Amino acid sequence: MIRYIINRLLLTIPVVIAVSVLVFLFIHLIPGDPVEMMLGETATIANVEEIRHMLGLDKPLGIQFLDFMKNLLKGDLGKSIVSRRPVMQIVLERYPATIKLTVASAIVALIISIPLGTLAAVKHYSWIDNLSMIFALLGVSMPNFWLGPLLIILFSLTLGWLPPSGYGGFKYIILPAITLGTAMSASLTRLVRSSMLEVLDQEYIKTARAKGLRERLVIYRHALRNALIPVITVFGMQIGSLLSGALITETIFSWPGVGRLFIESIFRRDFPLVQGCVLIIALTYVFVNFIVDITYGFINPKIRYE
Amino acid sequence: MQLFFTKKKTNFSDVWYRFRRNKLAVIGLIVITLFILVAIFANYLMPYDPYKIDIRNRLKGPSKEHWLGTDDLGRDVLSRLILGTRVSLRVGLIVVGISATVGTIIGLLSGYAGGWVDNLVMRIVDILLAFPGILLALAIVAILGPGIDHVILALTLTGWVGYARVVRGEVLTIKEEEYITAAKSSGIKKSVILFKYILPNALSPIIVLATFGIAGAIIAESSLSFLGLGVKPPEPSWGSLLNVGRRYIMVAPYLSIFPGIFIMVVVMALNFIGDGLRDALDPRLRNK
Numbered sequence A: 001m002i003r004y005i006i007n008r009l010l011l012t013i014p015v016v017i018a019v020s021v022l023v024f025l026f027i028h029l030i031p032g033d034p035v036e037m038m039l040g041e042t043a044t045i046a047n048v049e050e051i052r053h054m055l056g057l058d059k060p061l062g063i064q065f066l067d068f069m070k071n072l073l074k075g076d077l078g079k080s081i082v083s084r085r086p087v088m089q090i091v092l093e094r095y096p097a098t099i100k101l102t103v104a105s106a107i108v109a110l111i112i113s114i115p116l117g118t119l120a121a122v123k124h125y126s127w128i129d130n131l132s133m134i135f136a137l138l139g140v141s142m143p144n145f146w147l148g149p150l151l152i153i154l155f156s157l158t159l160g161w162l163p164p165s166g167y168g169g170f171k172y173i174i175l176p177a178i179t180l181g182t183a184m185s186a187s188l189t190r191l192v193r194s195s196m197l198e199v200l201d202q203e204y205i206k207t208a209r210a211k212g213l214r215e216r217l218v219i220y221r222h223a224l225r226n227a228l229i230p231v232i233t234v235f236g237m238q239i240g241s242l243l244s245g246a247l248i249t250e251t252i253f254s255w256p257g258v259g260r261l262f263i264e265s266i267f268r269r270d271f272p273l274v275q276g277c278v279l280i281i282a283l284t285y286v287f288v289n290f291i292v293d294i295t296y297g298f299i300n301p302k303i304r305y306e
Numbered sequence B: 001m002q003l004f005f006t007k008k009k010t011n012f013s014d015v016w017y018r019f020r021r022n023k024l025a026v027i028g029l030i031v032i033t034l035f036i037l038v039a040i041f042a043n044y045l046m047p048y049d050p051y052k053i054d055i056r057n058r059l060k061g062p063s064k065e066h067w068l069g070t071d072d073l074g075r076d077v078l079s080r081l082i083l084g085t086r087v088s089l090r091v092g093l094i095v096v097g098i099s100a101t102v103g104t105i106i107g108l109l110s111g112y113a114g115g116w117v118d119n120l121v122m123r124i125v126d127i128l129l130a131f132p133g134i135l136l137a138l139a140i141v142a143i144l145g146p147g148i149d150h151v152i153l154a155l156t157l158t159g160w161v162g163y164a165r166v167v168r169g170e171v172l173t174i175k176e177e178e179y180i181t182a183a184k185s186s187g188i189k190k191s192v193i194l195f196k197y198i199l200p201n202a203l204s205p206i207i208v209l210a211t212f213g214i215a216g217a218i219i220a221e222s223s224l225s226f227l228g229l230g231v232k233p234p235e236p237s238w239g240s241l242l243n244v245g246r247r248y249i250m251v252a253p254y255l256s257i258f259p260g261i262f263i264m265v266v267v268m269a270l271n272f273i274g275d276g277l278r279d280a281l282d283p284r285l286r287n288k
Helices: A002-026 A034-042 A045-054 A061-073 A087-122 A127-141 A144-158 A170-200 A203-210 A215-252 A258-268 A271-299 B012-020 B023-040 B077-113 B115-129 B133-144 B148-174 B178-185 B190-226 B238-247 B258-281
Strands: none
Touching: A002 A061, A002 A271, A002 B115, A034 A045, A087 A127, A087 A170, A087 A215, A087 A258, A087 A271, A127 A170, A127 B258, A144 A170, A144 A215, A144 B190, A144 B238, A144 B258, A170 A215, A203 A215, A215 A258, A215 A271, A215 B133, A258 A271, A258 B133, A271 B133, B012 B023, B012 B258, B023 B077, B023 B258, B077 B115, B077 B148, B077 B190, B077 B238, B077 B258, B115 B148, B133 B148, B133 B190, B148 B190, B178 B190, B190 B238, B190 B258, B238 B258
């Protein structure tokens, strides 16, 4: 197992380096002068020179890269052009909100998909089965930037039950979490159902039933446990996609996370902050995938030797 | 000669026969055809000039004159939705056209060459896949600025990866088959082997992937436009219409309804077609 973890870690390192290089190059790929672009038409020559110096853009490219990597290792991502505060500090302030939203959405996805998928499989061809399939179909086809506004119209505007946006107590996270979690719960429902159907057809389930075990025990103790293995795999793979969904969901609900910060910084042309957001989101993604892979190693020993 | 080297080709009429039996796929095909017709004949279908501003009639709900109401500048929403169909479908088709072609060629070469070329390409693929979906596209648009061409470029730069990966996998299996060895030993040129013998046999997954890919590209374009980083105003796309809807959600919720229905219906139809094609092209995959 240790060997598997080390191997997997070694595979992650080049990816992390590549992500850092791409983020470094970001500011140099901007056509024209990035500093003039950031400051817009109001820029004075002194201003431009000052920012150029602040970003280290007046040094040769190689030196800039070394400085960038050195600072990166120290956790220093430079300063925001707009607020002049350290990028790392701003991003970290926003980070917990994004994690909260992502975790809440994952919970929504699991709470809906596991019972619904199991029920659909156990009562194959019943109305609940049809309902679950319609839900799965709508859920995966419905973009979150449409579902979000629809939920706001229904629960905030019409019923007045939940706040349309903002950050605070439990009721503020409900709509964003449903918006972000629905697509995932739809595809997981489909998967739980098909996986469960397959398992229920296996010999050991027949054996368990033949032994005279109660149906409930057969389903929860024997079938569901095995049916969930492929579900965990896909769940892990999709946690990453929750992160990209968070970019949009946060914008819809004015949720103060890294995603919204990222979009705001793009509009403000605050490129150091854009770099910081890209880096932190990509690194989180890489980290999540790493953890997911390690978890598989525990669940399914076969993977370790592949 | 040809007969011996080409694996039994999937017959078009066989595929069509199997596809036709899938009701949802046929419905999907009809829906997409309708949308394509709307896109083509947009100019004749739009009841008003989609760019004509009429401030006195701004944010008016659905009425006899304006079936879907008017937007923040008093423009007719139905007309903009119809024109938006053209924009959204066009982006979807162009993005998939380019990414599928580029990805297929890269995948073919990478899988066939093997060795360090293959290694290098696959590392690049891994790195691009290390970024969550839309993040890279957003970063590219942040560099280049909004606009439809930049959206297409951003989505293509990230979109080819999936095709390259799948095609490479196919090539690795196909190139071990006897008919390829036979072709090689008869001294047929590499390029002919690649494009005439290997490519046709790798085509099924590419077609299926591309169908789902159009849906993905339409959603991606809509997401960018929704965030205000896609098409430039006043040009309408389904996503940019939803962006206007979001800003006026408290006073004009109707603006958020219809563009979303269009996106969902098209995405669903494409997914049905994709499922149908997958089953029809490769019956072994049915029910998987």
